[in-house]
Amino acid sequence: MQSYGKALLSGYLGTKLGQEWRRMPQMDLADVYYQASLVNGQPSQALPQARPGQPLRLRVINGSAASYYWVQFGGGKLRVVATDGVDVEPVEVDKLLVATAETFDVEVTPPAIGQYELRATSWDMAGYSSLWLGSGGERHEAPTLPRINYFELVRNMNGMMSKMPGMHMGRAPAGVPAPAVAAAGTALPPPGPGMKMDGMKMGGRADAKMPSMTMSSAKGSQQMPGMKGEANGADAQPMPGMKMGGAAPADSARPRATAKPNLDSLDKAPPGSMAETNMAGMAMPMADGNGRKMSGMGGMPMAPLGTFNTGAKQLQAAFPHETLLDYTMLRAPQSSALPADRPVRTIHLYLTGNMFRYVWSINDTPLSRADKITIKRGETVRFVLHNTTMMSHPMHLHGHYFRVVNGQGDHAPLKNTLSVAPMDLVTIEFDANEYRDWFFHCHLLYHLNSGMARIVHYAGDSVRTDNPRLLARFIGQDRKLFPYIDATVQSQGTWLEGGIRNSYWLLRQEARFDWHGDYEAETHLQRYLGPKQFLAVYAGADFRDNTRYLAPDVRKRDENGHRTNSHDYRQVVCVGVRYFLPMMVWSDLRFDSGGKLRLQLEREGLPLTSRLRCDLRVNTDREYTVNPYYILGKYVALSGSYDSDYGWGAGLRIIY
Ligand SMILES: [Cu+2]
Structure with missing residues (x-):
């Protein structure tokens, strides 16, 4: 949990503010926290028949629902010889991240008498499972991995987003190229690996200059295929912005990555330039036609294919002399090229x-x-x-x-x-x-x-x-529809929120009532709009009567004897629009059948510390609520609050 308190204490307040300003949710590696990790159904298993000096080929299959695992061996290197059941040229590594449903065949060799641990640690470092190879002698554990610094991951994302002003997180850019077929022999080489940089502004250069740019790759200066104005054949597609590193002709012969990619060297690149590295699969340094490096990209957090914000960089920093596997190190023993004479x-x-x-x-x-x-x-x-x-x-x-x-x-x-x-x-x-x-x-x-x-x-x-x-x-x-309920029972009254929702719709019922029969109830049927779903429209009703106890003197009636709508007595239907603002505040503008316009701002779950959160609400009816709560368990929190209508109170909150 990236709370403001923790951010303040650890010097990441700017990072935290950037996260909230960008409406970036909590950063997690794993969506779900699991209590145990298992190998073949057990927390720990033994393979006593493993012999010193005898290589053992193990197939590591990630059969989890949603966890990645770092695999390590307490007796030396892991020799990766196959992935997803297909051979690769053997490559020796110290750590190997195995994604859900991926398979790696590794050879390990117990170096001497003793028991050596093959350990799989879930990538949120919540737990691990062990396979013990060998028998007798001492136990040799694989290293325990340090906790992930999530603020660093948030900082990496912040850095990436600020370098790409045109990019929207979680969303496809406008004008995704339609599927296109290039006739046999006319297709361009496929885009190579790299970081996407859609909509990137290139150091103040005009787009018109783009076609003349070249990439300095291992082969020297090559023109970038796939750029506007240069693309040929049916493969000519509008590029959504430009993809750096993605346009390198990946099928050109490039030196095999022999040295392990050094993640640190990239961070140490002088500002205003990118590190001139020559690793296969890394984004190539970019230069204009005269070989000058392009400016404005200093400090770009680059990472080898498949490793950005997986925690690999932090592990590499903690174990600087170790080799971590990344996808650019995998190489087929034979040519895997597909015939060129096809569309x-x-x-x-x-x-x-x-x-x-x-x-x-x-x-x-x-x-x-x-x-x-x-x-x-x-x-x-x-x-x-x-x-x-x-x-x-x-x-x-x-x-x-x-x-x-x-x-x-x-x-x-x-x-x-x-x-x-x-x-x-x-x-x-x-x-x-x-x-x-x-x-x-x-x-x-x-x-x-x-x-x-x-x-x-x-x-x-x-x-x-x-x-x-x-x-x-x-x-x-x-x-599918998911129900939820959020109930706060306090000394001054009870607040209920419940509903059912799916990917686009939300039916939400809100109610506040005290112990004297006063109540406020709002019902909304809401439709989220747009791919980011920052916008929503709703129709609903607002019924309230606070005149029994809170405001007994407000019993206005019109000339026909009907009770009229007021702050404390209301029977209206309404339509409204909600928009999710930076700093994660929901704004809500609604118009009701009583002719009233109301603007409301709402922030839920402001994380003060990892357990102390606060809900805030204020609107143009001059109603407001401050509701700090302290999380005790998965579903239960202690709650205290002040509400402008219902006053002070304290109690329990149940969220399901
Ligand atoms: Cu996914």
């Missing part, structure tokens, strides 16, 4: 989502509202994946192995699950050699359920009809 279909897929409402999607559209991705047998199909969100997504394709364009040229590794890190841009491509329908989805269970998925359909084939009802139910999962 190439390119499909841009932006991984999008809304952390606040826990809605995950692709190109801003959840599965239930999306068309199938249609491809044709005999094509090479490229998915260009852009992660616009704060989280990593392990994207999994059924029925096919895809090449990961990671800077290894013809030796791009083959995988079926690839973790796309926040802000990553990565291309995968595969041979369209199947039939009918296949699923492509984020393998984090809760993201899948909320709609971060697509059906890939072979044109002309019949649709799968094995069990249409089951299929419809599965696709419709992201429309």
